[in-house]
Amino acid sequence: MVLPSWDAPPHTSGVRRLPPTAAGGGRRGVQAYPEGVSPDTVTESEKPLRADALRNRNKVLAAARTAFAQQGPDVAISEILKLAGVGSGTLFRHFPTKQDLLVAVLEQTFDQLDDQIVAALEDEDPWQGLVTLLTTTAEMQARDAAFLASVGPELFAVESLQQRNERMMVRMSGLLDRAKAAGVVRDDLAAEDLPFLISAIGGATQSCAPASVVGTSPDLWRRYLGFVLDGLRPQGAHPLPQPPPTLAQMKAMKAAKASMRCGAE
Amino acid sequence: MVLPSWDAPPHTSGVRRLPPTAAGGGRRGVQAYPEGVSPDTVTESEKPLRADALRNRNKVLAAARTAFAQQGPDVAISEILKLAGVGSGTLFRHFPTKQDLLVAVLEQTFDQLDDQIVAALEDEDPWQGLVTLLTTTAEMQARDAAFLASVGPELFAVESLQQRNERMMVRMSGLLDRAKAAGVVRDDLAAEDLPFLISAIGGATQSCAPASVVGTSPDLWRRYLGFVLDGLRPQGAHPLPQPPPTLAQMKAMKAAKASMRCGAE
DNA sequence: TGAAAAGCGGATTGGCTGATCCGGTTGCAG
């Protein structure tokens, strides 16, 4: 799964069995699952779906979420299978394609983010609202490799993700307009820039990635977020939240990334 | 070739044939190849290497360079083979492993970058020197997918790349010190930050990637470089070199990336 | 409670790709 070219699935010989669609298209069955734990109800059925089936569907979804988050969009299905404790037949019944599974997971992730943006809009301080947006995004990128890989304006061309993306863009525009009106950001900053800036922060975050290598701060990415934020406001440099890493730490990070493997279980 | 875990090559059954090492370890046989075109001499032999062998080796190297640049580290070997017009036996004789080939290509790329840094150090203006460094890096990331993937502090653990990386770090430190002495950058910026900032710019660059989608500027990344640069200097915002993209353009970029395929030939 | 429908899971398939093998060819020293 190389991530570009989601179009012609490899060796699809016959027709595709249609999945038993448990949760309808529109979000908000149960909003934004708290983290890692599987909600035992995805409810809002379209075809009732037997009890054990629903249970398994959720097991798969939860397993996929952690697996994708830890290893990125390229985890082997077998990994997810092991984690979920179901057979491959079961998985592919609910999600006919690996991409379908990834999308289902990303939908949840995007919904979580959307909730955070809404929260940011409720903040009194317009600058703080923007900071919250970018911080949240970076946090999510730091802990979810699949999200990291699908963020920014590239996103793949899937209706449901498209929609969510647009909704978020609208909200982000609101956030930015407010900040501009208050004069706390440079006014040549456009809403369209935000996805790219998020990608930029993601780039730095990715380099810091392995959540916590011994000597290093798992929050190093905040430092680079700081630099970028300072680039967004008119007045220039502000204090940074993290000290830079030492060369030794950088070496350790690189080594950790080279050997990176499993982690869960 | 998933990029992490360069350690246990898949299914290596027997012992490995040692390659006929044409160019010695130390760089500077012929410095920094101008672009795409194969230099017909990599010279400085260690075992003379027959004439046709050397010719083929260079063909492979050149093909690999373009293939890796266009499609990233995951191009199929077959692609490179087609481009080079040689058989797989030939390729694997010179580069026993796909990684070996990639490393050979990256060595050249890194050497090119190193030359640019040296040039930046020769610039009178210390701020401009830093700008040149970051701009060059971004340019290279924009046009070379393999470089983009291997940049930042993660780099894989290969002696020869390690070395080059360290040499560049030293030079970059010099560049930064000079700029700090002149007071043109904030002084909480450390040399160790540079690789992360480069990764950040790379993140944005990647989002802009498909060199030129119709309506969009192929230089959009400069805009985000601009934001980051403004975050590095004490005085704050400066004019940006590019207008933001429109929503329609962003859509086009995404679409282009989704269908991205081949391109050469 | 019983039977049919729905679901389960793992053995299996098919295809992709990195790497190897080996019969034939070619450059080079003497």
Add this chain to the structure above:
DNA sequence: CTGCAACCGGATCAGCCAATCCGCTTTTCA
């Protein structure tokens, strides 16, 4: 010119992995 070692290239191998198939089990509903 000649012999041979080095080299060529493509047929082939082997492992990996997404996706399918099908005999058996579980749920559901009358």
